[in-house]
Amino acid sequence: MTVAIEPKVRARYAAKRDAIMAAATTVFADQGLSGFTLAAVAKRMDLHPVSLTYYFKRKEDLAAAVLYETIDRYGEMLSLAEAGATPPERLRTLVTAYFETRARVALGQEIPLAPFNEIALIEGEQHAPLMEAFHTIYIRIAQLLKSEEMPWMTRLKRQALARLVVNALTWSDSWIGGYAPEDYPRVAARMAEIMLDGLGRSWPQLELLPLGTPSAENDEVTRDRFLVAATKLINKEGYRGASVDKISAELKVTKGSFYHHNTDKDDLAAACFGRSFDLIDQARRQATSAPTGWERLWLAVASLSMHQAAGDGGRMLRHYALSAVPPSMRKQQIVRFQQIAHAFAGVISDGVADGSIRAVDPLLAAHYVMVVYNVALPMDRALAGDTTGLIEDYVKPALGGFFSQ
CATH class of the missing domain: 1.10.357.10 (Tetracycline Repressor, domain 2)
Known part of the structure; x- marks a missing residue:
């Protein structure tokens, strides 16, 4: 039985x-x-x-x-x-x-x-x-x-x-x-x-864009310093791991100082996303002076990749931070990510039209390039501050084709 x-x-x-x-x-x-x-x-x-x-x-x-x-x-x-x-x-x-x-x-x-x-x-x-x-x-x-x-x-x-x-x-x-x-x-x-x-038909020889604002050299605790510290910790430890105590400790301030500059952690995380979106918008605006769609795309994406890798003035929030934030905030940020994707898709469409970008699906390519700059490995860990290495070993194959020589 x-x-x-x-x-x-x-x-x-x-x-x-x-x-x-x-x-x-x-x-x-x-x-x-x-x-x-x-x-x-x-x-x-x-x-x-x-x-x-x-x-x-x-x-x-x-x-x-x-x-x-x-x-x-x-x-x-x-x-x-x-x-x-x-x-x-x-x-x-x-x-x-x-x-x-x-x-x-x-x-x-x-x-x-x-x-x-x-x-x-x-x-x-x-x-x-x-x-x-x-x-x-x-x-x-x-x-x-x-x-x-x-x-x-x-x-x-x-x-x-x-x-x-x-x-x-x-x-x-x-x-x-x-x-x-x-x-x-x-x-x-x-x-x-x-x-x-890859995307482009040739490799641009352009100077990368300076992005963000230089960090203050004095000891004044500002809202921007909270944004930089919170972004660093959320990228490293996730939304849950980046507690108010840890963010305050990163800046060597009290929790009272935290709440003087921020309503709560959700408010700070939303501002971190906003700061990241502002950096992306800055890169897209500055890149509009380039003559072709491919050069505009390359200039924005390569510059954002370098900024994310170097960390000067604070990195952008990694996109995977979305999964841990409160659902209502997540929906708002996803809408903003989608808007950015459509903006990049427009640049890519222009490049296809002027012949500088291969005939690709513009929206899929836009989602792809957003990942390219977002997940660029920190140079202090992978490339030991080697700017040329970042371009040659990551940005070039990512945008020019994985197996391009």
């Missing part, structure tokens, strides 16, 4: 666990780690929270399980890509596999992919093995891009581009809802072409 019943019990257990994972992934994506609790998942499933503890004892265990599941699915996509004969073929296969997965998610055939935005904030015994599994994705993508026939594809360049690939794909969370699932194959093909072939 026991032998006959056991498979049914296992099947019911697996089905309930899958339902929990689906609900948990949705909660994780919608509310970020700060809003991710067993109670929130149980509420979504119309269950009592205690019933979830049979499957997951703590919220950290469930959050880690959600992220491991998504990492495993990336692993399956990478396995498909690794079968390709050449780096371009492997990259195209990965992008195609990703959007095929997104199509199945949109059609309700698979659970959503969990965002990686706050993976580093998972605490306790889960942290180290989870981060190791996550970094394996970057390592395997960098290997996809390696070929003995392309000695110019250095390890540093492949690592930077692997980071770009992951972020360009995951940033689609913010815009993929504007497409029907049957259009995803075209989206994948156009996105892969942008990565492989």
Whole structure:
């Protein structure tokens, strides 16, 4: 009797666990780690929270399980890509596999992919093995891009581009809802072409734009210094990790000083986004003096990439900070991101019209270039302050085609 019943019990257990994972992934994506609790998942499933503890004892265990599941699915996509004969073929296969997965998610055939935005904030015994599994994705993508026939594809360049690939794909969370699932194959093909072939038809020789305002050299605590400090901490530790205490400590001031200059942390985070958008607008405005669409695009994106890497005067908020901010604020910021995407799409359309930019999908290319400058690695960590290295090892392949020499 026991032998006959056991498979049914296992099947019911697996089905309930899958339902929990689906609900948990949705909660994780919608509310970020700060809003991710067993109670929130149980509420979504119309269950009592205690019933979830049979499957997951703590919220950290469930959050880690959600992220491991998504990492495993990336692993399956990478396995498909690794079968390709050449780096371009492997990259195209990965992008195609990703959007095929997104199509199945949109059609309700698979659970959503969990965002990686706050993976580093998972605490306790889960942290180290989870981060190791996550970094394996970057390592395997960098290997996809390696070929003995392309000695110019250095390890540093492949690592930077692997980071770009992951972020360009995951940033689609913010815009993929504007497409029907049957259009995803075209989206994948156009996105892969942008990565492989680049945008411009020649490489501009222009001086980069000076962006932002110089930091004050005195000890006066200003609103701008709070913005710079908060942006730095949110990029490093996420919205939840960047507490009022930590922001105040970064500036060596009291919490009283914090609340003298800021209403609360939400108000400060909104202002950080506003400051980041102002930097992007500044770059776009200053780049309008360039004669062609490609030069205007290159000048804005390369200058923003350098600003983000160098950090002079404060970096921009990383786009993945969106997932952790309160939902009402997130909606407002996504609207602003979409406006910026359409502005860049206009520049790209102008470049296609004047012949300086390849015939690409302007809006998809706009979303891509926004990721290019946003996720530029800090030079103090990756390039040791090497301006030429940043352009040659990151900006040039990102905008001119991954495998361009």
